[in-house]
Amino acid sequence: MPELRLRRTILSVDDHELVRVGLRQVIGQHFGERFHVAEAHSLEQALRFLEERTDEVFLMLLDLNLGDTRGLAGLRLLSQRHPRLPIAVVSGSNDARVRDEARAHGAVGYFCKTGDTGDLKGLLDTIERAATGADAATDEAPATHGDALARSRRLRPGIRLSDRQVQVLELILGGLDNQAIAAETGLALGSVKNCVSTVFLAFNVRSRAELIGLFV
Template structure:
């Protein structure tokens, strides 16, 4: 989802070339258009690419709304900004990944890897630790890699400050991530969360 037609066309072409006929690619130029599409066909969508600055939304507002309406839908942010704070906030609010649309090879490879990961998310072998237990406990719940990392650290007994030091996240991002995890597992405390996994 991007409001620049050339960017949308370019991303679409790269994705179609890379994944051939494995799945259908649709695009939208606004959040409103994407929401109309999802309202009718959300069950067909396994991943959404989101630009943070669309004509009808700015910053993390669109991401937050999509996460609220479609909490199981993996969302990858494709943005024009390199600001690491924006990236960390996007990840803390549930984005599967964050890539800059500057055309560099690493960003493009990362985006394609995220699409591949999302397309096979329900069939990945060798899950372990909190990731495996969370998937077994709540089928259909998808945690981002960052959320799984924070979940592992929560289950190890670390407080928010220690998690921030361990992950390199700012404290506010850790708090947001912990809140999201509590919401996903419908718990109100660390003790309650740990109890689910004991």
């Protein structure tokens, strides 16, 4: 119980001050003095804050496009370094594909800054659930990519992938895009694309989000 009382901080990460101020005001209006809202304007600043005060934070509100990161890279890095911290994305994009991929990478919610009252209600509900521990990570050890591959074979018996395709699958599950996979493996970008297409075909999916969703 003492640990729950300490975790009353929401970390709002956005490079636009007006957005941070707006979120702080909305949270204050709905929750009063229950929570403290800390702020960071960059991924680097958020990481420094968590290094020093991670035990206080029960939820992060993260913009995907910051001055020092773009797209899902920031979400992936934060999830890797702080796997037990729930992260809700608050983004200017209402792209369904981005929303699905963010959720596939562990986001507990995705809310559009320019959305309707449904986005606002969803955000407030997510804050309440995170505060009560409903979205907290379990104590189970994270599955390895090898475990994920074994599960995939149970999902689709008889699946056949080469060693290289298995390696690409593992990197996709780790959140890497094609360019990063090419750098990691030393393959040409065209070869990476061919491997990714083969993996998609093997699992009968059309996107990274669908593929990752098989292993969640």
